[in-house]
Amino acid sequence: MRELNLDRLRTLVTIADLGSFAEAARVLHLAAPTVSLHVADLEAQIGAPLLVRKRGEVKPSGVGESLVERARRLLADAEEALDVVQRQVQGLSGRVRLGASTGVIAHLLPRALEVVGQHHPGIDVQVAVLTSQETMARLANGSLDVGLVALPQGAVQGVKVLPWRRDPVMAFVPAAWPAPRRATPQWLASQPLILNDVGTSLSRLASEWLALAGRHPKARIQLNYNDAIKSLVAAGYGATLLPHEASAAVPLDPRIRMLALRPALWRPLGIAHRAGAVERATQHVLDVLWQQRQA
Numbered sequence: 001m002r003e004l005n006l007d008r009l010r011t012l013v014t015i016a017d018l019g020s021f022a023e024a025a026r027v028l029h030l031a032a033p034t035v036s037l038h039v040a041d042l043e044a045q046i047g048a049p050l051l052v053r054k055r056g057e058v059k060p061s062g063v064g065e066s067l068v069e070r071a072r073r074l075l076a077d078a079e080e081a082l083d084v085v086q087r088q089v090q091g092l093s094g095r096v097r098l099g100a101s102t103g104v105i106a107h108l109l110p111r112a113l114e115v116v117g118q119h120h121p122g123i124d125v126q127v128a129v130l131t132s133q134e135t136m137a138r139l140a141n142g143s144l145d146v147g148l149v150a151l152p153q154g155a156v157q158g159v160k161v162l163p164w165r166r167d168p169v170m171a172f173v174p175a176a177w178p179a180p181r182r183a184t185p186q187w188l189a190s191q192p193l194i195l196n197d198v199g200t201s202l203s204r205l206a207s208e209w210l211a212l213a214g215r216h217p218k219a220r221i222q223l224n225y226n227d228a229i230k231s232l233v234a235a236g237y238g239a240t241l242l243p244h245e246a247s248a249a250v251p252l253d254p255r256i257r258m259l260a261l262r263p264a265l266w267r268p269l270g271i272a273h274r275a276g277a278v279e280r281a282t283q284h285v286l287d288v289l290w291q292q293r294q295a
Contacts, residue, residue, distance in 0.1 A: 004071075004074070006078055008041055010028070011035055012038070012042060012051075012064070012068060012071060013071050013075065015039070016058075016068045019057040020058060021035050021036060021039075046067065049061050049063070050067060051064055089280065093122030094122070094123055094280070094282075095125075096281050097126045097144045098126065098127050098147065098285070099127075099135035099144045100127065100130065100148040100149075101130070101131065101132070102227075103202075103243065104269065107245040108165075109127065109148070111292060112285075112288050115288045116284065116288050119284075119288075123284060128144070131200055132153065132201050133199075137156075139158075139272055140156050140158055145273060145279075145282045146282060146289070147271070148164065148269055149161065149269065149272050150268070159272055160274070161271070162270055163270050164293055165269055165293050166269065167243040167245050167267050167269075168243065168260070168266055169205060169242065169243050169244070169261060169267050170260060170261065171188055171239060171261060172230060172239065172240050172257075173239040173256070173258075174235075174239070174256065175256055175257045177236075179257060181259070182261065183239075183260070183262070184213070184261075184262050185209055185213035186215075188239060189210050192220050192239065193217055193220060193238050194219060194220060194229050194232050195219040195222050196224055197224050198222065202241075205241075221237075221238075226242055229242065230242070233255075241265070271286065
């Protein structure tokens with residue numbers, strides 16, 4: 001059976017509402033023969049009369065009444081579908097899938113999400129906790145829209161990456177420890193360490209910096225949740241290297257002391273998204289992130 005045509009269903013519903021072929025033609029801005037053709041086509045498709053004339057007025061038949069009832073729902077669903085899609089095209093609503101590491105999500109993303117919620121309440125930002133490599137892979141296969149990734153990143157076909165911000169990496173040590181004003185690779189390599197998992201960009205940065213002392217110390221524990229790492233530092237379990245997001249409004253635990261590094265070390269981040277045309281909802285999120293940029 002051929003699929004039902006929405007224009008023909010709209011004609012049928014309008015005739016049923018107005019009780020007249022002529023009035024339906026006027027309201028729908030159609031020629032009278034076209035209205036008759038729509039009904040004839042539907043009746044041929046259904047295999048039964050859909051309308052009957054009673055006392056000069058057109059009424060649905062029993063079969064016609066059933067079809068009109070369902071046609072109203074189909075037409076309403078079609079209108080709703082168009083409205084939803086048009087709102088997405090206009091950037092008034094939509095879903096944006098964003099990937100980032102736990103540290104970025106905890107300290108850099110909340111303010112951006114707050115601004116998106118204030119200015120674009122119809123946009124649903126879905127956040128996934130991912131490494132930079134996972135984020136790039138998901139952008140490439142189309143399962144993510146935006147990523148906040150560590151730099152540098154190798155070129156990935158179909159993905160565009162631009163520098164976003166850079167934050168100084170600091171040494172976080174227990175406040176009770178005797179410590180220099182600035183942490184050097186030689187000094188920190190001799191302390192018990194808590195570091196990020198091998199394979200993360202931050203782990204690579206830390207390893208390269210510590211290697212300046214000619215040593216490759218083994219961490220007491222490795223994990224990727226920065227707040228958990230800081231809790232272990234506060235408990236005196238060890239020291240760590242973590243980025244300090246100056247814009248993050250999270251007070252430092254008094255049991256932790258933060259030391260600048262000598263030589264200095266920076267954690268650069270980039271904004272990644274799929275190349276080509278960008279949907280309006282995604283562009284709104286990108287615009288907010290660029291506003292949060294800090295050199």
